[in-house]
Amino acid sequence: MMRWTYEAECWLTSSARPRLSSIHGTGLFAIKRIRQDEVVMRLGGRVIGDETLARLTPPYSSLTGVEAWSMACRCDTPLCRRVVTGHDWRLSRLQAAYGTHWSPPLLERIEATSVVGDQPE
Known part of the structure; x- marks a missing residue:
């Protein structure tokens, strides 16, 4: 038997249950009639703004070491370098800022x- 747990802020109607689906891994299936206006599920958590999201989102430069890779950055934060590259991991200022992240x-x-020292960008 599958066991499902949900965050305290999440809620699922008693009219439906998640279970394995042959279409896409796990699906939500009605186990009794669901009214047209019935709320079936609420995913919990809290709403955050762009500033908080920017702090929670890992920088691309901490994820790739493919030397030939680069992308333009438009995050518009004060420390934005405008370009993220696959050699950013070599920059001592980023190593200091990211620590072990x-x-x-x-x-x-x-x-x-x-x-x-920093390698040329």
């Missing part, structure tokens, strides 16, 4: 490499 492979590279 890098993808595991990049953290291994950082720990194995002694970076004296």
